[in-house]
Amino acid sequence: MxxxxxxxxxxxxxxxxxxxxxxxxxxxxxxxxxxxxxxxxxxxxxxxxxxxxxxxxxxxxxxxxxxxxxxxxxxxxxxxxxxxxxxxxxxxxxxxxxxxxxxxxxxxxxxxxxxxxxxxxxxQPYYKIWGLNPILIPPTSYTIGIDTEEIIRQKVAEADQFKILKVKLGLDTDKMIINTIRQTTDRPLCADINQGWRCKEEALEMAHWLAERNVVFLEQPMPKEQVDDNAWLTEHSPIPTIADEACQRLVDVPALKDVYTGINIKLMKCTGMQEAKKMAEVARALDMKVMIGCMTETSCAISAAAQLSPLVDWADLDGALLIGNDVYDGMKVIEGSCILPDRPGIGILKL
Missing domain, CATH: 3.30.390.10 (Enolase-like, N-terminal domain)
Incomplete structure (x- = not known):
């Protein structure tokens, strides 16, 4: 070396x-x-x-x-x-x-x-090698982290081009955050709880409250270890539930049926593009919803994940937009839509 x-x-x-x-x-x-x-x-x-x-x-x-x-x-x-x-x-x-x-x-x-x-x-771009149609790519969400009312309003204003927003919840500020956003926009929201809720009855109450405010799904509402509670919530919730921390790799997917409505696939959790595609296919075979997500990443990993995005119901591919020092040019987000570059491989160039 x-x-x-x-x-x-x-x-x-x-x-x-x-x-x-x-x-x-x-x-x-x-x-x-x-x-x-x-x-x-x-x-x-x-x-x-x-x-x-x-x-x-x-x-x-x-x-x-x-x-x-x-x-x-x-x-x-x-x-x-x-x-x-x-x-x-x-x-x-x-x-x-x-x-x-x-x-x-x-x-x-x-x-x-x-x-x-x-x-x-x-x-060829990898989505073409896989025979996927980019017209089917859902709009990507943009993430609003837990913050003060003033900063939340600022973040929502910065996300004006996005058709759907992803909101981080899981603390005692949940209703304040949603109400603050709803004072600014009526765009659809998805709520990522990051295992922050503990009580299934309170989670269900929040699910109904959020559904009334145009929240379209709950991501990892309760700790992944609370399997029975998550399954109960999924059965009774008015909106879908998505496994994130509970869904790491391909081997996890079959056991998640009936515990969650769908799964969130992230390349960093599942070892990359090949296993991610297999996870999406298994989830579909189990009649589950599929989401493609990301960590905070450069346009390299984001563009790689985007090659799979025509396969999914929801995309959360804003990771490169959250950083100020990207070193690649790759997938673009225009008016909230993911635009895949017509370049071979994962489609990136070094800046």
């Missing part, structure tokens, strides 16, 4: 791997039910095969349990010299997955870069 400036590098012959830590600066302090932060640590990677470079990213918000150090440690375990072609996709990603438990963001970075290479070799 070599280190040049801020980049680490490994040479496997036809494959080469480069990676570096980077810190995303948020435009506003981001507050959810359990924590606040103003930055997000990421690791940016470049995977090269015969001169073709694929870009990837690992984003590590606090609750994932990963760090820049753990991601770099994981990437140091990789030896791609045993593979001769990026088209050995299943074998490569299976090898990556078995290197260590968890480390899902680190694994996602490699998965994204590998898909970027494959798309560039085939000279």
């Amino acid at each position: 070599n280190k040049t400036d801020n980049w680490f590098s490994k040479d496997f012959g036809r494959f080469k791997l480069r990676y570096r830590p980077y810190t995303l600066e948020l435009r506003h302090v981001f507050t959810v039910a359990s924590f606040s932060r103003s930055t997000t640590p990421v690791v940016l990677i470049e995977l090269e095969y015969d001169g073709i470079i694929g870009y990837g990213e690992a984003s590590m918000p606090p609750y994932l349990g990963e760090s820049q150090e753990s991601v770099i440690h994981f990437l140091n375990l990789i030896d791609l010299s045993i593979f001769s072609s990026p088209f050995d996709t299943e074998d490569i990603l299976q090898y990556i997955d078995q290197l260590a438990l968890k480390n899902t963001a680190a694994k996602a970075a490699v998965d994204i870069a590998l898909h970027d290479i494959l798309g560039k070799i085939m000279n």
